[in-house]
Amino acid sequence: MIQIWLWGGPSHIDTFDPKPAAGRDFCGPLDKPIPTNVDGVEIGQLLPLLAQRADKYSIIRSMTHGVNGHETASYITQTGHTPGGKRLVHPAVGAVVSLLRGVDRGYKGEIPPYVVMTKALGRFSESGFLGLKYKPFVTGGDPNQKAFAVEGIVQQGVTRERQEARRKLLHELDALGRAMPHDLRFEALDRAEEKAYEMILGDAGKVFDLSREPDEMRDRYGRSKFGQSCLTARRLVEAGVPYVAINYEGWDTHKRHFEAMARMLPDMDRGMSALLADLAERGLLDTTVVWWGGEFGRTPRVQWGEPWNGGRGHHGACFTHVVAGGGFKGGRVVGRSDETGEAVAERPVHPRELIGSIYELLGIDPVGPLPNPLGLDLPVLPAAAEGAPGASRRLGEILG
């Protein structure tokens, strides 16, 4: 599973839910949407490559949770749970998958089961009450540099010979370890060291070595941090990593929004379209869910005045997410927003419904239990009995 998280909340009407009839107060300069390779579906004019792949993905234009704060909206959108009065913070989808599809299913890969490129979300604890063990492995570094310096895995400037020599020195100086040879904590540390060196000196880390890809492939994804992150995500999925998230920065465009879109959307268009096409060509798209979206959309009405100078604010009432692969049908549109994109007009979809659908495709029981430090009876997603919107609904129209 690959999650493309648009950090800060991407504008829905400039991407997958254009509203050309709403006029300049809403569209600004982006008022000429383009047709796609699916009849009757148009998307934003800065996404020509994705327009050629619309048969691969489905667009949900009626996402809603009504929250405009980054933290709470991120929590709802990534966990399916609503905060307030709850004892515990729930884990994000990646941590749940890491537990139920990774560790519990005997995932034995050397790469951790939940990888985030390149920075952590920082809005809430991704692993929630599941704790440290299910936190994502955060790569750091930049895949668009000459070498992708994945923290802890790819070290430049220390030769293999020196790695091996200084490891031996470390063992010689391990006085406390020798004094306490039977300590269980120390045994765990020694095991972690063994595994770490398998990665440092072995082949597993080569999944991050993008120089093993042909130049044309790297160009196809775009020579940018996002493009090369998408390429790395494909390599990780190919290597069997259950959950890869790309935290794509820069979408909180309160000011000079349209300049930002002109700069960023072509980058997104290239990287994401290449990812979908490449996954499909390799036969991986059928088994890999790709999930695109942020914590909310952006206000369709443009703030032209100072200090925004053509900005868009937070908009949780109506926004768009996109899903592809892994059992999701392509070429469909779910729900509809109103004529300005400010409100849901048809078929409201709460993040919980989308996440529940993803879980079902991944073979995770949405009402199954999650272990927690208080021993409470906590299901993966809240049960319908709690009166939570979207609790028992699924996106039947795009589930294969």
Place this chain on the structure above:
Amino acid sequence: MTRSPFAALLLLALAGGAAEDPFDGDGAFVPRNAVDRAVLAELRKRRIDPAPPCSDAVFVRRVFLDATGTLPRPEEVTAFLWDRRPDKRARLIDALLEREEFADYAALRWCDALRVKAEFPINLWPNAVQAYHRWVRDAVRTNMPYDRMARELLTASGSNFRAPAVNFWRACAGRDPAALAQAVALTMMGVRIESLSAERQAGLAALFSRVAYKGTAEWKEEIVLLDPAATGPLDAVLPDGKKVTIGADTDPRAVFADWLIRRDNPWFEAAVVNRVWAWLMGRGIVHEPDDFRPGNPPGNPALLALLGQELARSGYDLRHVYRLILNSATYQQSPVPRSDDPRAEALFAHYVVRRLDAEVLFDAICAITGTSESYESMIPEPFTFLPEEERAIELADGSISSPFLEMFGRPTRDTGLWSERSNAITGPQRLHLLNSSDIQGRIQRGPKLAAVARGARDGQGAITAVYLLVLSRPPTPPEIEAIRRYAREAKVNPRQTLDDLVWALINTKEFLYAH
């Protein structure tokens, strides 16, 4: 780096101070205070042998870490090792409890339990976090009697900026009476609300049903008050089952505080002394320390009772309890167990080794290398940038973090549960310490080690300086030999040898674990 440590070390070496086994001290376990008598009585009952005392070098490092969350500086280590006064350990303990770092570190632990965090899900907001953290830190620094501290938290009313203790009522998972009762039980009694009967849960919640909140014209200011619309008497049930009826003119929270803060209340003192014990000893007498319930009895009931009595008798002086524990032979045991009984750890038959807290570990790496971290808060805009010299143990706000702190299990402060802090080792942590450009860069570029390389007279001087800096002890002769061999045989230059030595020591169990 001054030259004095080298001179002192030379003398130490002449005096035979650099022992082969750096961990055990001389002699056997000898009880020194009431704590030891209670611990030993329990151990004898179960035929478990306690460990001997730890060495001075282990003690100085350990007590600095446990009391102040800070590594001793090399000159502090050598001064202590060279001190020949018989009461030097007690003197060091007294001195450490007066240090600013003691207040920093204790405030950090308190703020974990009190969920001091600006953002999701607690949402205290930045100004209130700063005010609340300062209030907690001042309470520690001035050694506010704990009965007063608890009462002030429980009965505070007013503005979150101007009466910082009111943030106790804001740092909860919700604002309904049940959520407040849950937070009070966990924080003040070490009790998880589920362990009380439904009737007592509801009865406790009723006591907090008049807590109300209102905003002001100032951004993010909030007043905590008693609901002015409340009329008539309130029926509630105290956690011991006693039913109370409270008139409209009485603050029901004060009724709870009066009930809680009382000599014969079994929960109040036990919860706090057990917490302090767990902070210093690595695990609670009741463990986890916020899980008091009939099915989870204390490992040593007499010890817990003794600490509670000592707290009350001292006028709720928490520093007295710190002093009692730190001066005990129990605390000063070697980390190396003498018993393989599986209960030895829970009954404190040796010092319980524990991986350094995320914040402490990070600060230690910074201190060794002379580097720092730029912490920032993204809320509210414009961003707040903390000064470079700000240490991780000084961070007020659980929402201000770094990838390192997250990776090493800093608590999220979402719930205040003890288990939120994880000192477990994980794969990514191991990779980071062994092979990250972060750690390697700090070692290679940090100014501290360049100064060591310049300042040492010879290879042995540099090795000694690095050992004092990282492990707070002089190296043993075999260790010096191993490092010299490395310098000869590995294809590295002198500076790389020094870097690799620091790298190796940072990755030893001796560094990563308090021991």
